[in-house]
Amino acid sequence: MRITALAGGIGGARFLKGVLAARPNxxxxxxGNTGDDIWIHGLRVCPDLxxxxxxxxxxxxxxxxxxxxxxxxxxxxxxxEYGVEPTWFGLGDxxxxxxxxxxxxxxxxxxxxxxxxxxCERWKPGVRLIPMTDDRAETNVIVDDPSxxxxxxxxxxxxxxxxxxxxxxxxxxxxxxxxxxxxVDQARPAPGVIEAIExxxxxxxxxxxxxxxIGTILQVPGVADALRSTTAPVVGVSPxxxxxxxxxxxxxxxxxxxxxxxxxxxAAHYGARLPRSASAGGNESTEIGGGFIDGWLVDESDxxxxxxxxxxxxxxxxxxxxxxxxxxxxAMVSEAMSLAxxx
Ligand code: GDP
Ligand code: CA
Numbered sequence: 001m002r003i004t005a006l007a008g009g010i011g012g013a014r015f016l017k018g019v020l021a022a023r024p025n026x027x028x029x030x031x032g033n034t035g036d037d038i039w040i041h042g043l044r045v046c047p048d049l050x051x052x053x054x055x056x057x058x059x060x061x062x063x064x065x066x067x068x069x070x071x072x073x074x075x076x077x078x079x080x081e082y083g084v085e086p087t088w089f090g091l092g093d094x095x096x097x098x099x100x101x102x103x104x105x106x107x108x109x110x111x112x113x114x115x116x117x118x119x120c121e122r123w124k125p126g127v128r129l130i131p132m133t134d135d136r137a138e139t140n141v142i143v144d145d146p147s148x149x150x151x152x153x154x155x156x157x158x159x160x161x162x163x164x165x166x167x168x169x170x171x172x173x174x175x176x177x178x179x180x181x182x183x184v185d186q187a188r189p190a191p192g193v194i195e196a197i198e199x200x201x202x203x204x205x206x207x208x209x210x211x212x213x214i215g216t217i218l219q220v221p222g223v224a225d226a227l228r229s230t231t232a233p234v235v236g237v238s239p240x241x242x243x244x245x246x247x248x249x250x251x252x253x254x255x256x257x258x259x260x261x262x263x264x265x266x267a268a269h270y271g272a273r274l275p276r277s278a279s280a281g282g283n284e285s286t287e288i289g290g291g292f293i294d295g296w297l298v299d300e301s302d303x304x305x306x307x308x309x310x311x312x313x314x315x316x317x318x319x320x321x322x323x324x325x326x327x328x329x330x331a332m333v334s335e336a337m338s339l340a341x342x343x
Contacts, residue, residue, distance in 0.1 A: 001026040001342070004200035004232070008033045008213025009048040010065045010247065011239055011323075013055035015206035018329030020056065020126050023337075028127040029196040031223075033208070034112065035132075035139035035181055035216035038164050040089050041079060043099035044106055047164075048213065049116055049131060050098060057123025065247075068094040088169040113190040132217045134190045136183035139163035139212055141176045141256075163212060172249035176256035179211065184219050197226040202340050204333075205236035205293065207246070207321065210266050211253035218292075227292035228273060233340035235295035236270060237332060238263035241321055242301045263298040264305040270296075272313035295339040297321060297332065315339055 003026050007016060012030075019028055033048040047066065054060040054068060061069045071092035080087050091099075098119060105115040111134040120129055141163055144156035151157045158177060166172060197203055208214050218224045227234055240263045245251055251261040259269045271291040295315040298305060303318035310316050317339050323329040337343075 001201045002029070002199060003027070003202055003204060004029045004031065004196045005204040005206055006031050006033075006208070006214055006217045007048070007052055007206055008208035009036070009051035010055075012048070012206045012208040012213065013052045013060070014323045014329060015204075015208075015237065015332070016052060016056060016127060017326060018323065018333045019204065021326055022330040022333040029192070029200070030127045030129045031193050031196060031217055032116075032129055032131050033213045033216050035137055035212060036163055036167075037138065038089070038162055040086065040091055040099075041084070042103070043091070043096065044103045045089075045091070045099050046102065046112070046116075046131070049129065050095070052127075052129055053116075053120055053123045053125050056125030056127060057120075059123060066090075067092045071095065086165075086169070089164065090168075111190070113192070128192075128196075130192050130196065131190050132193060132220045132223070133187040135187035137187040137216070137220060138182045139216055140180045140182050141166040142178040142180065143170075143174050143176060146170070146174060167212075167249070172252040176252060178256060179215075179253070181216055181219050185221070187220055189220050189222050193220070194222050194226045197223070197230050197232070200230060200232040202337065202342055203227065203230060203232050203234040204336055205234065205270070207237040207239035207323075209239060209245075209248065209250045209253060210259075210269065211250065211257055215257075224292060233294045233342075234273060234292055235297070235336045235340045236267070236293050237297045237336060238266060238299065238302070238321060240266055241299040246322065262305065263296075263302045264308050267293070267296040267298075267309045267314055267316070268312055295336070297335055297339060 007030050036048050037046045051066050061067050075093050076091050102115050112131045113134050140160040142158050145159045149157040254261050259265050270293045273292050273294050298318050299321035300318045306316045306318050319335045
């Protein structure tokens with residue numbers, strides 16, 4: 001079977017470990033979020049792609065969930081001694097080797113998708129990992145200027161900062177007024193992205209951040225349409241359990257786009273796919289975030305919302321959704337497959 005998944009970093013990578021464990025004979029393609037990518041000290045860093053690659057390839061720091069196991073931070077400390085900004089981004093010594101290879105290859109003219117495939121030759125993640133795009137599509141966050149500056153009308157001046165600055169430096173503690181994916185209008189899906197959705201037997205949305213991981217991938221031109229029109233069922237797993245993210249700050253992101261932090265609200269935000277006969281009429285919504293899931297798993301603690309989700313036209317089941325260990329994650333994957341009517 002051909003399984004295609006859209007993935008952010010930690011939540012996506014953990015779920016994918018379960019996919020590989022539960023479906024050892026299936027071909028898995030992962031479309032990775034690159035909205036978080038950033039230049040740090042002249043190096044191109046792709047946090048979500050690397051989290052997937054290291055997690056599935058056995059190199060991840062289990063404790064931190066990002067970066068390499070047995071990591072040291074000598075280069076970071078040395079840079080701090082020079083007083084060079086930014087000091088808030090965790091660049092480990094081993095990790096830097098990955099970014100050096102990537103940056104050199106980019107400077108030699110290779111697209112990120114080819115470079116990612118080359119890096120994966122070392123890590124052998126067991127999936128085909130494709131960045132959502134080879135082009136620039138960078139998540140920026142609109143915030144009130146942290147310096148307290150005011151605009152001409154005396155209101156807080158709004159500025160755009162890189163997602164990583166908001167997420168890591170400010171720990172998402174300054175309110176996000178909105179998100180802008182800079183460059184996405186001109187971005188094209190990386191080679192293989194659309195085909196992976198169109199030719200899949202099932203498309204899975206892991207419990208990745210609905211705004212800045214899945215939401216970002218959905219904005220790449222063509223991706224949302226491919227999800228709406230694929231013959232494969234599309235099944236998602238809620239990252240929100242009992243009204244809160246399991247880990248991270250997805251609530252701050254959801255609030256910024258006006259979506260409640262509940263499993264039901266995220267399902268409604270993704271929206272039910274139209275039945276194929278109806279969508280063939282050409283009258284479908286083109287609004288991002290609307291209309292591309294057939295099934296949605298919520299945690300057993302959210303079983304009270306199952307009926308409301310089904311009323312949206314989305315198949316729903318309440319099952320344990322905590323990826324506490326590989327067996328628990330495998331069971332989630334099996335539930336997602338079975339919700340789609342897959343063997
Ligand atoms: P990031 O890019 O590293 O932030 O990772 P993702 O976007 O892939 O995943 C982040 C999301 O994973 C967060 O919104 C969490 O709520 C969700 N998450 C993390 N662990 C779990 C878990 O055990 N179960 C569920 N259901 N969601 C989880
Ligand atoms: Ca991320």
